[in-house]
Amino acid sequence: xxxxxxxxxxxxxxxxxxxxxxxxxxxxxxxxxxxxxxxxxxxxxxxxxxxxxxxxxxxxxxxxxxxxxxxxxxxxxxxxxxxxxxxxxxxxxxxxxxxxxxxxxxxxxxxxxxxxxxxxxxxxxxxxxxxxxxxxxxxxxxxxxxxxxxxxxxxxxxxxxxxxxxxxxxxxxxxxxxxxxxxxxxxxxxxxxxxxxxxxxxxxxxxxxxxxxxxxxxxxxxxxxxxxxxxxxxxxxxxxxxxxxxxxxxxxxxxxxx
Numbered sequence: 513x514x515x516x517x518x519x520x521x522x523x524x525x526x527x528x529x530x531x532x533x534x535x536x537x538x539x540x541x542x543x544x545x546x547x548x549x550x551x552x553x554x555x556x557x558x559x560x561x562x563x564x565x566x567x568x569x570x571x572x573x574x575x576x577x578x579x580x581x582x583x584x585x586x587x588x589x590x591x592x593x594x595x596x597x598x599x600x601x602x603x604x605x606x607x608x609x610x611x612x613x614x615x616x617x618x619x620x621x622x623x624x625x626x627x628x629x630x631x632x633x634x635x636x637x638x639x640x641x642x643x644x645x646x647x648x649x650x651x652x653x654x655x656x657x658x659x660x661x662x663x664x665x666x667x668x669x670x671x672x673x674x675x676x677x678x679x680x681x682x683x684x685x686x687x688x689x690x691x692x693x694x695x696x697x698x699x700x701x702x703x704x705x706x707x708x709x710x711x712x713x714x715x716x717x718x719x720x721x722x723x724x725x726x727x728x729x730x731x732x733x734x735x736x737x738x739x740x741x742x743x744x745x746x747x748x749x750x751x752x753x754x755x756x757x758x759x760x761x762x763x764x765x766x767x768x769x770x
Contacts, residue, residue: 515569515631521559529569532627532635537584540639542576542596545650546662547629550598551692569628572598573665575646575658579633587640595644596629596636598666603641613641663697671697671759675705678755682706687743688728690759691719696726698757703727711743711753 517527532541553570555561564570574596578588588594601613608616619637627635636642646661653661671694680686686702688695691714702710703726712728714720720731732742744750 513632515628516571518556518564518568518570519566521557524557524570529631531633532631534580534582535635536637537582538602538638538640539582540585540588540636540643541579541581542574542594542634542636543579544574544576544629544632544634545593546576546658547571547574547631548662548665549630550666551694569631569634571628571630573662573667574629574634575650575662575665576634577650578643581639585639588643588645592643593646593649595646595661595664596634597642597644597664597669600636600638600642602638608641663693667693668697668700670694671699671757672701672704674698674757674759675701675707675755678757680705680707680755680757683708684754685709685711685747686755686757687711687713687753688723688757688759689713691716691723692759695757695759696722698759699723699726699728702755702757707755709746711746713739713743 513531514526515529517525519525550573556564578590578592578594599614600619601608601616602618605617680702684707686707688698699710699712710728711730711732712723713732714723715733730746732739734742744752747753
């Protein structure tokens with residue numbers, strides 16, 4: 513099968529590799545319908561991080577059709593259309609029970625039990641817990657809808673998690689720092705949780721436009737201390753916002769959020 517393979521920084525190639533196989537009774541094989549590139553994939557391409565070894569199939573966001581399942585997998589079956597998220601929690605360890613399945617104590621993601629998603633087929637662990645069934649089949653959805661569904665494998669879930677972690681509530685005013693994919697999904701997440709006013713800190717006109725389409729009520733394009741002042745000026749009596757979603761990950765953004 514064809515797959516995207518990391519060889520070294522600056523060198524990612526489309527190669528023929530063996531189709532993955534079931535390794536444990538909790539695994540599933542997925543025929544990939546859509547996969548995408550995450551910003552974190554670029555860390556390895558740029559040589560910032562050395563997690564990937566040469567010859568690694570890359571990617572961790574996909575939707576697809578279940579091709580085969582291990583003996584312990586009961587919640588999905590071959591033929592099901594599913595979201596394959598980037599987390600593969602077991603569902604029963606302390607971390608998973610407390611909502612931190614990305615830190616599952618029984619996950620083998622880092623050791624290569626799960627294969628990369630930018631391929632014709634992928635193998636994923638803890639399939640009963642991790643996979644999320646999508647109603648119908650790919651043919652029932654337009655290309656745009658399939659792309660929308662793909663965001664649920666990582667970036668939309670990440671943005672919504674930011675809104676959940678900040679405990680955004682009905683009627684609140686929320687600031688979102690960052691206009692990348694996660695930040696824009698944070699805007700959507702804040703809206704879904706009932707925020708009345710959403711202030712997006714954005715430095716790119718095209719992304720700010722998307723933010724408006726996603727129901728950001730205000731755009732702040734300034735930076736640093738001035739951005740903080742501009743956000744405060746938009747709030748009642750300069751009292752500040754009810755919640756801040758930091759969707760950049762840079763130290764400067766974290767300090768600004770505080």
